[in-house]
Amino acid sequence: MQEDYIKIIFGLKLKQIRAEKNLSLFGLSKLSGLSKSYLNEIENGKKYPKPDKISILSEKLDVPYDQMVSLKLDKNLAPIGDLLQSKILKEIPLDLFGIKESTLIDIVANAPAKVNAFISTIIEIAQNYSFSRESFFLASVRSFQQANNNYFDELEQQVLKFVEAYQIDFKQPITSSELEEILVEEYGYSIQSNELDKYEALGTLRTVFIPRTKTLLLANAIDEAQRTFIYAKEIAYNFLNISDRLYTFPWIKFDSFDQVLNNFYASYFAGALILSKEKLSRQLTEIFEKKTFDTTLFLKAINDFNASPESFYQRLTNILPKEFNIQNLYFLRFTHEAGSDVYNLKKELHLSHQHSPHANETNEFYCRRWVSLQVLNSISTTKKEHEFAVQILNYKSDGLKYLVFSSATKDPFKENHYRSISIGLLINKQLHRKLHFLADEGIVTKDVGVTCQRCAIENCEVRKSPATLLEKSIKNKKIEQIVEELNRKFS
Known part of the structure; x- marks a missing residue:
């Protein structure tokens, strides 16, 4: 294995871990006692730290030592590792396009999530024999989720802003009635629950939204948890100012990738609103700290939220x-x-x-x-x-x-x-x-x-x-x- 490759991979992993911890280089420097310039050189693949320095980083970042030094990459970085390890950078005449190999590696090192999402999507396309437009869009969203470890802090913050603005009590399960009131009073919605069932051909369709009149049609069969989630998604579209959206749930067609991505954003917002991160984290901590698995406690955590x-x-x-x-x-x-x-x-x-x-x-x-x-x-x-x-x-x-x-x-x-x-x-x-x-x-x-x-x-x-x-x-x-x-x- 080339020495430069090992340095780059370690730097990518360290940068990824630091970003996940919401640490700046300055913050990591204070946390670890290692200089900012030294850490910057490590992340850019210029230096490889000695074992004692890796031990410090492992301890302060709460990441196992073996995981940090392993050349086996997780899914977030594996395609980049394959790219760097392959001969493709040597075989492409980059100089004809005025591109230096070092410049391309710097792009990969500084934007691994974006590069990996692109590479992962291409790989997933290649692995499917009959890849539809629908599959392509959904695969792209999955790659986007995976590149971000399926956590989106901006959406989490937007949920907290909404909770504060509308005085939602996060300590109690959120009900469909309080969300319905916001949709009607704040966003001018009209909600009807007896129209969709007149049409047998609609099958499992649960909602249809009519944008011109802001009318939301609901199927009678949906339960309280489903109704709450549907209302939370509608609130997300409005609170996040999303206009390019899907109008049925589940969706039956889409016109652009943005609609599929916005559907994901609205669903994420809804989940974060209904299932408080702070409350659920406390419950999981209690479950995880027990010496034996407590089924009753786990099921209580599920039932403590108005969610499926x-x-x-x-x-x-x-x-x-x-x-x-x-x-x-x-x-x-x-x-x-x-x-x-x-x-x-x-x-x-x-x-x-x-x-x-x-x-x-x-x-x-x-x-x-x-x-x-x-x-x-x-x-x-x-x-x-x-x-x-x-x-x-x-x-x-x-x-x-x-x-x-x-x-x-x-x-x-x-x-x-x-x-x-x-x-x-x-x-x-x-x-x-x-x-x-x-x-x-x-x-x-x-x-x-x-x-x-x-x-x-x-x-x-x-x-x-x-x-x-x-x-x-x-x-x-x-x-x-x-x-x-x-x-x-x-x-």
């Missing part, structure tokens, strides 16, 4: 990376029809890097040992309102373990349809430091795969397909080894 389990788990993806420095996590939403053997992965988000459970070819079977699918099976037979479970999933193929929380609820718009929401946290030294209950023997550990076709678990009682793709991969590796031996033999 999905909104709660989504909010965790904002708060865990920011407030607890737990940055290696994933979010999944599955749907399932009772009695069928089909599980559809409808939404996913991966922070720091691509984690083991992720979308695959549609003709593969997701691992039936996943807790995400098990809670779906349970709720479809018990008919409970909320099915919850926590497990440790051990992916033996890649040596990674995840602590996974999963909730399943009924789909109010489809008979005999259910959905599960899961958040998985990579078990590493950092998670052991933050979660004191990881050694709880009451948490079941299961060996799992990603899909049956790629799984090496023998005699699996819930296997739906032979490990055809795994066997093909093993066969190809064997062929490669023989070819290499033949090359050595006859060279």
Whole structure:
């Protein structure tokens, strides 16, 4: 590995960590006792600190030493690392365009999030055979979320301004009635709840907004939590002065990427308004400090807010990376029809890097040992309102373990349809430091795969397909080894 490459990567990681902590170079200098000029040279890839200096930075920034010195990059920086490590910068005649290689590296070093979002989007496009305009826009938003660890401080501050301006009591669950009053009195909305149900063809459409008359049409089937979230999104559009927006929920069409991005902004604002960061952080701290996992306390945290389990788990993806420095996590939403053997992965988000459970070819079977699918099976037979479970999933193929929380609820718009929401946290030294209950023997550990076709678990009682793709991969590796031996033999 080239020495310059190692310096650049360490500098990028340090700059990223500093930015996540909202520290200036001056602030990091005061915190660590290292000079501002020295830190600046490190971040720009000019110098590599000695072990004692790295130990100081590790301690003051609350980041494990091994994580700081590792050349393995998380998802935020991996594409940049691939770019720097490849020969592409040597092969492109940059001088013909008046560009110096050092200048290009400086651009990468000084704007890694923007560069990575672009590279990640291009990579994701290349990995999809039939990439629609819709998929492109959604992939771009996911890359944007991942590049920012799914935390947007400006939106968080806007929520606090709104709460102060409208005297919202953050100590109490926010109700739809108080948000409806603001929409009607402040923004001139007219709200009707009996129109959409007249049209059977609208299916699961929950809202339609008519901008000319500021009329919001709601489906009768939505519950209190959904109504509150919908109102909070409408408030976001108005309070943030967003005019280029989508007019249905869920959306059925869009005209530009800005509409998709603004929809994300409004949803983020709504989640941050309904689920107070301060209150939820206190509850999570109480849960994490216990020596055993307290299911009752976790479910109480969900029920303390006027929000759906999905909104709660989504909010965790904002708060865990920011407030607890737990940055290696994933979010999944599955749907399932009772009695069928089909599980559809409808939404996913991966922070720091691509984690083991992720979308695959549609003709593969997701691992039936996943807790995400098990809670779906349970709720479809018990008919409970909320099915919850926590497990440790051990992916033996890649040596990674995840602590996974999963909730399943009924789909109010489809008979005999259910959905599960899961958040998985990579078990590493950092998670052991933050979660004191990881050694709880009451948490079941299961060996799992990603899909049956790629799984090496023998005699699996819930296997739906032979490990055809795994066997093909093993066969190809064997062929490669023989070819290499033949090359050595006859060279």
